[in-house]
Amino acid sequence: MALVFANLAAFYGAFALYGGAAAAFFLRRPAGAFLCARFGFCLNAAAVGARAARAGAAPLTNSYEFILLFALVSVFLFLALAGREKSLLPAGSILFSLVALLFLFVFLFSRGQITAAAPLPPALRSLWLVSHVLTAALAYGCFLAAAAFALLRLSRGAAKEDSAFGRRLYRIVFFGFAALSVSIALGAVWAEQAWGSYWTWDPKETWALITWIVYAIYLHLSRRRAWTEQTSCLAVCLGFLLVLFTFFGVNFLLPGLHSYA
Amino acid sequence: MRAGLAILAMIAAMAAMGTFLWPGLFFRSPLFFFLFILLFLQMTFCGLSNLRRWRSLRLRAFALFCLHAGVLLILAGGGVNAKFGLTATLPLQAGEEGDAAAALGLTGGEPLWLRLNSFETEFYADGSPLQYYTRLTARTAGSSRTAEISVNHPFAINGVKIYQQSFGYLFWVREDGDGETRAFRLGENIPLQGEATLEIYHYIPAFDERAAVDTGRLRPDNPRIVYLLREGETGVSMRLAAPGERLEIGGNTLIFERVDMYTVLRLKTDPGLVPAACGAVALMAGICLGFIGIYVPGGSRSPLP
Numbered sequence: 001m002a003l004v005f006a007n008l009a010a011f012y013g014a015f016a017l018y019g020g021a022a023a024a025f026f027l028r029r030p031a032g033a034f035l036c037a038r039f040g041f042c043l044n045a046a047a048v049g050a051r052a053a054r055a056g057a058a059p060l061t062n063s064y065e066f067i068l069l070f071a072l073v074s075v076f077l078f079l080a081l082a083g084r085e086k087s088l089l090p091a092g093s094i095l096f097s098l099v100a101l102l103f104l105f106v107f108l109f110s111r112g113q114i115t116a117a118a119p120l121p122p123a124l125r126s127l128w129l130v131s132h133v134l135t136a137a138l139a140y141g142c143f144l145a146a147a148a149f150a151l152l153r154l155s156r157g158a159a160k161e162d163s164a165f166g167r168r169l170y171r172i173v174f175f176g177f178a179a180l181s182v183s184i185a186l187g188a189v190w191a192e193q194a195w196g197s198y199w200t201w202d203p204k205e206t207w208a209l210i211t212w213i214v215y216a217i218y219l220h221l222s223r224r225r226a227w228t229e230q231t232s233c234l235a236v237c238l239g240f241l242l243v244l245f246t247f248f249g250v251n252f253l254l255p256g257l258h259s260y261a
Numbered sequence: 262m263r264a265g266l267a268i269l270a271m272i273a274a275m276a277a278m279g280t281f282l283w284p285g286l287f288f289r290s291p292l293f294f295f296l297f298i299l300l301f302l303q304m305t306f307c308g309l310s311n312l313r314r315w316r317s318l319r320l321r322a323f324a325l326f327c328l329h330a331g332v333l334l335i336l337a338g339g340g341v342n343a344k345f346g347l348t349a350t351l352p353l354q355a356g357e358e359g360d361a362a363a364a365l366g367l368t369g370g371e372p373l374w375l376r377l378n379s380f381e382t383e384f385y386a387d388g389s390p391l392q393y394y395t396r397l398t399a400r401t402a403g404s405s406r407t408a409e410i411s412v413n414h415p416f417a418i419n420g421v422k423i424y425q426q427s428f429g430y431l432f433w434v435r436e437d438g439d440g441e442t443r444a445f446r447l448g449e450n451i452p453l454q455g456e457a458t459l460e461i462y463h464y465i466p467a468f469d470e471r472a473a474v475d476t477g478r479l480r481p482d483n484p485r486i487v488y489l490l491r492e493g494e495t496g497v498s499m500r501l502a503a504p505g506e507r508l509e510i511g512g513n514t515l516i517f518e519r520v521d522m523y524t525v526l527r528l529k530t531d532p533g534l535v536p537a538a539c540g541a542v543a544l545m546a547g548i549c550l551g552f553i554g555i556y557v558p559g560g561s562r563s564p565l566p
Contacts, residue, residue, distance in 0.1 A: 119385040122392045122412035174555055178548040185541045193413050196348070196424040196527045198537070199339065201288035203280045213273040217266050224262075254280055 003054040004115050010047035011068075011114055014040045015103040018071070022096035030089050034079075037096065041075045044068060054117050060133035061124050063251065064106050064113035069134070070247075071099045073141025077172070078148070085168070088149060095148035105248070128190030135183035140243055142176030143215075147240035150233035161229045170222055173236060177215045184208055203254035207246040214239045265303045272296050294343070301336045304329060324550035331544030338537025347530045353377035353397070354431055354444070354523040361399075361421060361528050373419055374400040378407070380428065380524040388467055388478030393425050395524040410526070420530055427525035430464045432486060437507075437514035444521075454512045456493045463487035464520065468501075486517050 017040030024033035048068050051059035059065040078095050082088040106114065149169055153162075187205070192198035199205060218235040221227045227235070275296065279287030287293060308329055349364040358376040367373075378396040385391050395410040399418045408416040408423075415424045434451060435442040445451060450458040467478040468485040484504055490497045502508055508515045 119387065119389050119391070122390060125392070126413045128413075171555060174551070178552060181544060181548055185544060188541070190413075192534075193415060194424075196415065196422065196426070196529045198534075201276075201279075201285075203284070206276050206280050206288075210273045210277055213269045217269060220262060220266055254284070 003050050007047055007050040007054065008114060010043045010050055011103070011106070014043035014047060014071075015100065015107065016040075017043060018075070018096050018103060019100045022093055022100055025090065025093035025096060030092075033092055033096075034083075037075060037079060037092070041072070041079065044072050044075065048072060057120065058130045058134070060130055060137075061120060062110070062113050063247075064110050066133065066137060066247075067102045067106055069137035070140045070144070071102055073138050074099060074144040074148075077141060077145040081145070081168070081172075087165075088152070088168075091148040091152040094151045095145060098144055098148065123194045126190055126194065128186055128193060132183055132186040132190050135179045135186060139176045139179035139183055140247065142172050142179060143236075143240050143243045146172040146176060146236050150236040154230065154233045154237070166222070166229055166232065169232065169236060170219070173215060173222075173239075174219060177212070177219060180208070180212055180215070184212060203250045204246065207242065207250050207254075211239060211242040211246055214242055262307060265300065265307055268296060268300045268303060272300065297336060297340065301333065301340070304333050304336075308333065320550055321554040324547045324554050327543045327547030327550060329547075331540045331542070331547055334536045334540025334543060336540075338533035338535070338540055340533065341536065342531050342533030345532050347528075349528045350426065351375065351526045351528055352429060352523055353380075353395075353526065354521065355379060358400075361423070365421065365528050365530060367421075367530070371402050371419055372400075373421055375423070375526070376400065377524060380522055382428075382479065382522065384480045388476070388480035388482060390479050393428060393524070395425055395526065399423075422529045422531065424527040424529070425524070426527035429523050429525060431521045431523050432461050432464075433518040433521065435516045435518050437516070442518055450491070451515065453490075453510060457497075457511055458491045459510065459515070460489040460491060461486060462489040462499065465501075481520070484520060486520070 017036045021033045021036035021040060024030075024036055048059060048065075051065060051068065059068070074095060078088075078092060082092060146169055149165075149172070153165060153169075184205075187208075188198040191200070214235065218227075218232065218239060222232045222235075272293075275287070275293060279293070283290075308326075311326075347365045347367070349361075349366070351359045351361060351364050353359050353375065355377055358374050361373040361375050362368075362370060376398045378398060379394075380396070381394045383391045383394065392411050396407070397410065398405055398407050399416075401419055406418065408418075410416045410423055410425050412425045415422050417423070430447060432445045432447075433442050434445055445461055447461055447464060450460050452458055463486075465475045465485045465487065466481040467476040468474075468483045469476050470483065485501045486504070487499060487501055489499050490510065502517055504517050504519055506517065508517075
């Protein structure tokens with residue numbers, strides 16, 4: 001019971017603090033925003049820990065648990081990058097708004113999952129699944145952070161091209177792309193062990209591949225400087241829209257093997 | 262490179278449409294297969310033309326080579342599997358022996374017989390399933406091996422991989438008249454006098470008598486068999502029976518003696534698995550090397566954008 005309460009308190013606390021961080025970034029109060037963001041991050045991590053302690057396993061099996069990790073990775077990246085590079089600070093308003101929206105989604109549509117803890121079905125009891133979902137959360141977190149930085153750049157209009165910004169964006173996307181590639185490969189291994197088929201063109205698999213292709217195109221053309229910075233930023237934003245569709249849209253519109261996610 | 266990216270973009274666009282318009286069908290269509298062949302050929306030619314550049318042993322170039330070779334091998338493995346891979350489903354009840362080679366259509370090769378020794382389900386405290394265990398003996402021409410198969414733990418023998426796919430229920434019914442006990446599966450009909458039949462319609466392992474509902478749990482705490490009485494093609498009534506209960510139906514006396522679970526195994530041969538697995542390893546190696554090239558200072562001499 002204490003763990004349920006701790007989980008609830010940590011979730012709602014992180015939700016409020018992330019919302020507060022977004023508002024403070026909009027109002028150009030970076031000190032207050034950073035304070036909210038850091039405390040929110042700690043509560044987010046506490047929610048993951050409480051959930052893991054309650055389930056007795058890695059908390060990676062439903063949308064609530066995944067969103068906790070997704071948010072944790074993106075906030076960590078932001079704090080690590082914007083702490084060093086002050087020009088990225090305004091992206092905080094976008095990033096924390098998106099993170100708060102993710103929490104709002106849980107509050108509106110998956111509130112039951114915050115307190116519920118159903119035992120794992122046999123197919124989900126696999127280390128391959130744990131590594132598959134962890135790397136997916138890592139990838140999605142990177143893509144969210146990259147989209148926030150790209151949106152910031154786009155919102156500044158046709159400013160002079162900044163090669164340092166382009167390089168930073170490329171590095172974040174490459175990290176996410178690598179994590180997504182590993183996640184897809186690990187998911188394929190898990191599916192092969194559990195169901196005897198490493199690729200079934202399940203909607204989630206298909207849309208993960210589509211997302212992978214869009215980021216692969218971005219990485220190829222951005223590396224060759226074939227795109228302007230604006231086009232690169234638009235591609236990163238499109239990639240993130242696909243990430244959101246793969247995570248939310250597929251669950252609601254195209255049920256398949258991943259319908260528990 | 263641009264041609265390859267254009268093909269990738271076409272695959273993405275068509276896959277997106279396929280999930281909405283023709284789910285399950287589009288991905289087996291010749292057009293989709295053709296796009297992958299085109300991508301494979303384009304990447305092969307592009308790779309060959311870049312080979313000289315990649316030979317320069319620069320870390321970044323080698324990482325790119327591994328990444329692209331990995332994708333090529335995965336595509337090749339997938340293609341080989343789609344063309345030559347075989348799958349089959351084999352239901353087995355305790356003591357039964359099934360011909361796995363015949364189920365897969367492997368004629369002329371070494372025989373493979375699977376005999377089910379036992380099938381058990383392990384449950385959580387709340388009655389939901391924790392794991393399914395199939396214990397079997399696999400017999401080939403010259404040897405026999407025992408194995409335990411469970412979800413996420415397949416067993417491979419003679420190039421055939423065996424997975425725990427599903428399970429079913431077997432209903433042992435005794436007719437008082439002849440005393441013979443026969444096994445029926447869900448949906449099967451038991452002939453009664455005249456044109457009447459009894460269809461085994463549904464099985465409820467844990468029935469809640471107070472609320473008169475199926476709890477949805479799989480542990481057989483309070484099992485009930487739902488049966489449908491028919492006169493010819495017309496359903497007359499639907500009733501519940503507990504195992505061991507004596508049923509008097511229109512001059513027949515039936516007893517559902519017990520309900521056993523049988524296992525359903527998935528059998529597979531996948532000649533494309535080895536190239537696909539090598540491709541995945543090459544892809545991972547390329548990613549690791551790419552990481553070193555991008556994130557470790559001095560890891561790559563070529564500038565980033």
